[in-house]
Amino acid sequence: MINSASPQLVHAIIPAGGAGTRLWPLSRRDHPKFLLDLTGAGRTLIQGTVERLAPVAATTTIVTGTAHLAAVADQLPGVPRENLLAEPAPRDSMAAIGLAAAIIAARHGHDAIVGSFAADHTISDESAFIAAVRQAAALAQKGWVATIGIEATGPSTAFGYIHTGELLGVQGAPQGRRVLDFTEKPDAATAAAYLATGDYRWNAGMFVARAGVLLEHLAAQRPALAAGLQRIASAWDTSAREEVLTATWPSLEKIAIDHAIAEPVAAAGGVAVVPASMGWDDVGGFDALAELVAPRHTGTAAGVSVLDDAARGGVAADVEAVASRGALVASTTGRRVTLLGVPGVVVVDTPDALLVTTPRHAQEVKGVVDRLTAQGRDALL
DSSP states (O other): OOOTTSTTOEEEEEEEOOOOGGGTTTSBTTBOGGGSOOSSSSSOHHHHHHHHHGGGEEEEEEEEEGGGHHHHHHHOTTSOGGGEEEESSOOHHHHHHHHHHHHHHHHHOTTOEEEEOOSSOEESOHHHHHHHHHHHHHHHHTTOEEEEEEOOOSOOSSSOEEEEEEEOOBTTBTTOEEEEEEEOOOOHHHHHHHHHHTOEEEEEEEEEEEHHHHHHHHHHHOHHHHHHHHHHHHHHTSTTHHHHHHHHGGGSOOOOHIIIIIHHHHHTTOEEEEEEOSOEEOOOSHHHHHHHSOBBOSSTTBTSEEEOSGGGTSOOOEEEEESOTTOEEEESSOOEEEEESOTTOEEEEOSSOEEEEOGGGGGGHHHHHHHHHHTTOGGGO
């Protein structure tokens, strides 16, 4: 049931998956980017996500792979063990979010408001984020599937877009607007045209709804997937969990929540958006890190952004930079990295792999991982 004293509280769902291949060799299969401190803040991305949600979270549920469960539990000792859900294999975001929503509905009632938030994004203006989540929760109470639309600061081709419509006039959500449609990642000309209208926002994949509403939409749009998730959720808090999970999970449809629910429900007029400007970044590559990690002002690395694990008690980077302003050095080894006359370069130094690139080519790192995979170099993945 909804807590009437605190109507804006949300049962937070944090899907924690993916290998973060554009951040190789820092991010690996067994230690992906959500488990890393990629901003030098002294907390990993998933720790930052949980802390950011704390003011509005009634509960926090993490959905992650079996291989990462122990590391997630170690990093998040404040999250109850029963709220750490392990999926046997990746089935995309709808299965992960739908399973968590069904378990939350069983534990807290179908009127419980759930919200899904990525484990590996950063947000600099956390008060603006909290305000947006509260508005999304107010919309969810009225039966909407609500999303948060990020202010588009440029004609990016890296994100999908949300086409916003008229204000809805919902109490507690003064900025809430109808979503006209969702669009896939556009080309540069289309992205520029979107920005020129002022009616488009970036889609960060944040969704807030009553658990029952989300599950009803899923049952209408993807009945087999909904039935499978309900079967698993019904057994989750019983001794039959592993048997039902093993029998059911592999056959679940692999589909993103955007395609399963957001797009078709928006087409039917059932999705709302809260536009927000909050310093959001999906940390999608070393080009993003070069902007997120502040350069040092003094010492041998002055003018260079340096990323290490010193803030969390790990190894400190040893960097000397000459005429190399704007460079980024990420090091987990502690060995000396010297830059001479290479402004803007990106150097990533790990015990078994060294990457040297530039922000312009940072998105091509995924291709390096693809080639290593094709070559069977699993030890480097």
